[in-house]
Amino acid sequence: MKNLKPIRERLGLTQQALAAGIGCTQGNIGHYERGQLMPKPRAERLISFAQALGLPLSYDHVYGDVALPDLVQAGAILVPVVAQPCDAKCPVTAVASAKRAAAK
Template identity: 40%
Template sequence: MNRIREIRKQLGLTQRKLASLAGCTPGAIGHYELGRRAMSITVCQKIVLIFNQLGASVSLDDVFPQHIT
């Protein structure tokens, strides 16, 4: 699972605002947060960049942790 929702809320962003900044729809953000839709690496990088521009200090691994089984 990813941490998009957690970090988005820490930054005070709505799904609508994050979607606007990322160039996608609020519905897509909702699906990404719930893991219902796969994201391209480009979208992942864009979301991390937006979070960092807004004051979070996060990396791809912070937002999209790898699960080792």
């Protein structure tokens, strides 16, 4: 999957940090970056995670040839994340909620 590394680099994350954010291992990220197809549920988590960090993505960015957008908020603060699905108390959810509130 040729698009994951540019996405990860645009977010300014290590393989380990991205893995923690989407609920997989660093080894999985390495495999995806070397061409293994990312399963759709994991791509959905990647899209949600990237959007919470200010990078609006779609399946076309993950699987297709669409150019990556710029970060919505330059210099966004990255918060530690946990390798589990997000709920209302999740730091990623909190960042996304704060961004939505600021935009209103």
